[in-house]
Amino acid sequence: MFSETRERPVRAEPGQGAPDRYALFQESGCEPLGLDISRPRCRRVSRSQRPRTVLTCGQGGMVIPRTPAEADTIRRIRLLGVIQAQGERANTTSYGVEGFGLRYQLSALNAAIGLVQLDGFQAAEDTRRHLWRTYRDALAPLDGVTLVDVDVEHAVPHLCQVRVPHRNTVFATLRGRDIGVGVHYPPNHTQPAFAAWHRSLPATEQAGEEILSLPFHQHLTDADIVLVVTALEQALKAIGGS
Template identity: 30%
Template sequence: MIPYGRQDISEADIAAVVEVLRSDFLTQGPVVPRFEAAVAGQCGAAHGVAVNSATSALHIACMALDLGPGDILWTVPNTFVASANVGVYCGADVDFVDTDPDTYVMSVPALEVKLVQAEAAGHLPKIVMPVHFAGQSADMAAIGALAGRYGFSVIEDASHAIGARYRDRPVGNCAHSDICVFSFHPVKIITTAEGGLATTNNPELATRMELHRSHGITRDPARMAGDSEGGWYYQMVDLGYNYRMTEMQAALGLSQMDRLDAFVARRNELAACYNRRLADLPLTRPAQHPESYSSYHLYPIQVADRARVFADLRQAGIGVNVHYIPVHMQPYWASRSFTEGDFPNAEQYYAHAISIPLYAGLNEEDQDVVIAALASALG
């Protein structure tokens, strides 16, 4: 089976993890801050806060921005459920903004219309969370401008997009957002086995996220209620979680960062090959905005008879997948008064979507097999 995505682990990666296993620290040691600095530096952001998953990073990002009961978070339906779930974790209400029919990221015109309606009704969102689907950035300058006009905060869910660029700057620089979140799941661009990281240029937000990832505990006397009692002393000053990243995860991620540019370049080469060789087949290829350089976490196509083509490809040993079932169509979210037809662009995309194999280790021979199987299934 040729998978739709997989990790690329080198001997250097293995050696980096083994070195940590032989060290004095397995968690909360010196490697996590080095990894945070490497990612933040690559993005051009001032701060990085590493955690055990991107879901955790999204959660503490919402907490740092004081999302809570009575507040509203907006994201897109074309995403993994975590983007919406973190709003519920904070006790907030969640709603969705439909996607662009070509790029599958948040539609700025749909966002503008929804904001006008929400302002008139007195229900503006506290946070808007665009998702950089498949590695392509949403139009962050336009979303940032709307944030300034309507007064909401912005969290970029860039789980798919480390190494991507928007307007020739790295995704994660937070020029148009408060916080940006990356995922390091094994099928993402780089991996820490599991893990996530939030970048920000706001030192107070970084400090708050660091607090929330570790039980709300601080050893900083400046943040304590009253005086410190000594070098052993700590205080729990807020309700937090155990979301810390381990040293082993950070060591793997730090090693993988050395190959980030090569991984993204290779994914773009493979995507360019797909673009050329699939041009004459009866399918829709993923469109790319001219101001965006995708990291190509996914290569999602659209076909007329998705169920049959999906089954034929799986039968041929091609590990295709579908990203994503719109969040509002999941039973939990449907029970919260969402229904089919609410977000037609996301639903139309889902009805025809298949993600075909794309990962840095995919070789030309396997890509030939994928293309031939797809041509046969569509024939």
């Protein structure tokens, strides 16, 4: 089953939109959103390893390749088949997926890191909800900017995303000012790995051209958010937007 991840709490239960066939849910995307994956026909496939999520396990694991080609293959497979390194992806609005991939980074040590962080979960939850609301209030006066609603009263946000016109230009302008915006995510159906199943999805493609992730982590301050929103407003005005 292919599904679009949305930052809202959902329950995978009969009668509430759950699939009739067996479904795979990636826990790294579902757990911060409150997804109930206890239904017997739903199988867990991974744990969160992203530093930006509510709880992180870090990233780890080791393979000693025999050849440079083998090393390249392992790197690509372990990062979901994405061919660009994570550092390269930070400076662009898209990336390429050319084949099969897995999220094979977690070790027992990384799992231990995640478990230790459980003690700080409540503080992280409160902080993230406060920061998301602060962004919401600061963004409200900006014309042409649509905040992606995450139902913050019932979910712990791990991203703060907006839809903006001229996204690529705005992205480049903000990165040029050392503001760490990103794109989560380019539409999967446009990737080479899924070319055999490609079909036109106009709404998804439009969202993919507009979506922009603003800096969002629990060490942000309200002043940081004002700085980001001010820079976004200036970038839009420079290109005839807000």
